[in-house]
Amino acid sequence: MARRPDAKAKKKPSRTYHHGKLREALIEATLRLVEEGGPEAVTVREAARRSGVSSGAPFRHFPNRTVLMTAVAEEATHRLHAAVLAAVEPIAAKPPLAQLRAIGRAYLHWASDNPTHFAVVSNRGLIDYESSSSMKRENEDIQALMGRLLDAAGAPTGAKLAARALVYGLARMRIDGHLPQWGVSSSGEALAAMDAALDLFLDALLRPRG
Amino acid sequence: MARRPDAKAKKKPSRTYHHGKLREALIEATLRLVEEGGPEAVTVREAARRSGVSSGAPFRHFPNRTVLMTAVAEEATHRLHAAVLAAVEPIAAKPPLAQLRAIGRAYLHWASDNPTHFAVVSNRGLIDYESSSSMKRENEDIQALMGRLLDAAGAPTGAKLAARALVYGLARMRIDGHLPQWGVSSSGEALAAMDAALDLFLDALLRPRG
DNA sequence: CTGCAATGTAAGCATTGATTACTTTGCCAG
DNA sequence: CTGGCAAAGTAATCAATGCTTACATTGCAG
Numbered sequence: 442m443a444r445r446p447d448a449k450a451k452k453k454p455s456r457t458y459h460h461g462k463l464r465e466a467l468i469e470a471t472l473r474l475v476e477e478g479g480p481e482a483v484t485v486r487e488a489a490r491r492s493g494v495s496s497g498a499p500f501r502h503f504p505n506r507t508v509l510m511t512a513v514a515e516e517a518t519h520r521l522h523a524a525v526l527a528a529v530e531p532i533a534a535k536p537p538l539a540q541l542r543a544i545g546r547a548y549l550h551w552a553s554d555n556p557t558h559f560a561v562v563s564n565r566g567l568i569d570y571e572s573s574s575s576m577k578r579e580n581e582d583i584q585a586l587m588g589r590l591l592d593a594a595g596a597p598t599g600a601k602l603a604a605r606a607l608v609y610g611l612a613r614m615r616i617d618g619h620l621p622q623w624g625v626s627s628s629g630e631a632l633a634a635m636d637a638a639l640d641l642f643l644d645a646l647l648r649p650r651g
Numbered sequence: 652m653a654r655r656p657d658a659k660a661k662k663k664p665s666r667t668y669h670h671g672k673l674r675e676a677l678i679e680a681t682l683r684l685v686e687e688g689g690p691e692a693v694t695v696r697e698a699a700r701r702s703g704v705s706s707g708a709p710f711r712h713f714p715n716r717t718v719l720m721t722a723v724a725e726e727a728t729h730r731l732h733a734a735v736l737a738a739v740e741p742i743a744a745k746p747p748l749a750q751l752r753a754i755g756r757a758y759l760h761w762a763s764d765n766p767t768h769f770a771v772v773s774n775r776g777l778i779d780y781e782s783s784s785s786m787k788r789e790n791e792d793i794q795a796l797m798g799r800l801l802d803a804a805g806a807p808t809g810a811k812l813a814a815r816a817l818v819y820g821l822a823r824m825r826i827d828g829h830l831p832q833w834g835v836s837s838s839g840e841a842l843a844a845m846d847a848a849l850d851l852f853l854d855a856l857l858r859p860r861g
Numbered sequence: 862c863t864g865c866a867a868t869g870t871a872a873g874c875a876t877t878g879a880t881t882a883c884t885t886t887g888c889c890a891g
Numbered sequence: 892c893t894g895g896c897a898a899a900g901t902a903a904t905c906a907a908t909g910c911t912t913a914c915a916t917t918g919c920a921g
Contacts, residue, residue: 459886495901565828566689603848610820618775638813645855669917705870
């Protein structure tokens with residue numbers, strides 16, 4: 442795996458010193474750290490190690506650990522946003538209920554497939570949410586999309602919060618370990634149960650009221 | 652506040668050494684630490700400091716930080732359980748819907764009033780959930796109660812998971828900072844919105860289906 | 862009273878986030 | 892070119908933390 446202490450830069454083995462793309466390398470390394478052990482496993486020094494630089498180098502690009510985590514959360518949010526959009530856009534002509542179902546499923550599946558990344562995105566005590574305009578925008582974009590669809594489906598006022606809470610709750614229950622009965626690692630059954638709960642909720646919510 | 656380096660034990664100022672009730676003192680100190688700065692702010696050394704013992708002493712009672720946190724989660728779960736029971740028991744004769752509402756409200760209000768304690772209870776990555784039989788019991792007790800009430804109300808299969816997810820989702824959204832529009836600190840409006848979402852969900856779920 | 866287990870202390874280790882002073886590098890104005 | 896300067900590395904250091912080990916004190920049981 443490791444040939445020599447150099448072989449770091451893409452083309453010029455400049456003997457170490459001046460990584461060239463350290464910022465991106467650190468984000469990538471941190472993404473992998475999150476993947477491997479969750480947000481708590483992230484260590485600035487380990488990210489530096491994996492990027493082949495000294496322990497102080499990361500602080501040239503990120504003032505502190507939180508900002509590094511925020512950059513990772515930004516990337517993760519981007520992926521989640523893309524996954525959700527990729528699920529709705531092909532069926533933009535179908536009825537709102539179908540689109541809502543697709544959004545919820547995409548969200549839940551992404552969270553289930555990327556539990557540790559979802560943990561970074563959702564727990565805002567770990568990041569500096571307000572500082573990232575892109576993360577805010579993509580987040581609000583999903584909420585707005587859901588809002589429009591709920592309105593179009595004639596959902597009652599307050600349904601937006603309930604819908605958000607249900608999907609968010611299912612996703613977090615999974616990563617927080619509250620779904621042991623459906624298998625901790627075998628995501629198949631848990632996903633099926635979550636999908637069923639989502640369907641139930643949407644059907645109940647959008648069923649015409651007397 | 653601090654008169655002398657002694658004045659620690661209740662009655663016998665035994666010059667330090669042998670605290671007598673260090674275990675409980677540590678749990679109490681940790682509870683306060685959680686209260687002040689969330690689960691991440693908990694430090695074994697600080698708990699020791701506040702209990703007036705050396706930094707190694709806590710390890711005589713808790714093998715590691717996680718076990719200390721688990722003890723705190725146990726206590727917090729006990730309080731949450733008590734709050735929920737106190738809300739339902741007086742109205743055990745009323746219809747299931749009313750009882751379900753009361754449970755959800757009590758849960759949400761407790762989580763809202765004790766956000767950091769709720770964080771400890773809910774995030775099982777921070778504790779050793781399986782090792783605490785009392786915590787498991789009280790937790791499953793609430794779930795079972797909700798399950799019975801949902802069955803009695805004629806809720807469809809799968810409603811149990813949806814109901815748990817909705818309440819859990821609302822509670823976590825609040826502590827995770829996903830409800831800025833309802834005021835971060837002014838819990839009044841956020842609570843009202845959560846209650847409304849809960850009502851909406853229960854009404855939709857339990858409305859007779861065709 | 863004695864001796865042992867429980868419970869505390871003191872000191873130390875490895876690790877971490879962060880800072881500081883120094884060094885190397887790329888690049889741009891002249 | 893080239894001289895110099897800002898950007899981006901390094902090395903050394905600090906304080907804090909979780910946890911361990913060796914030792915000290917205590918109280919209690921026999």
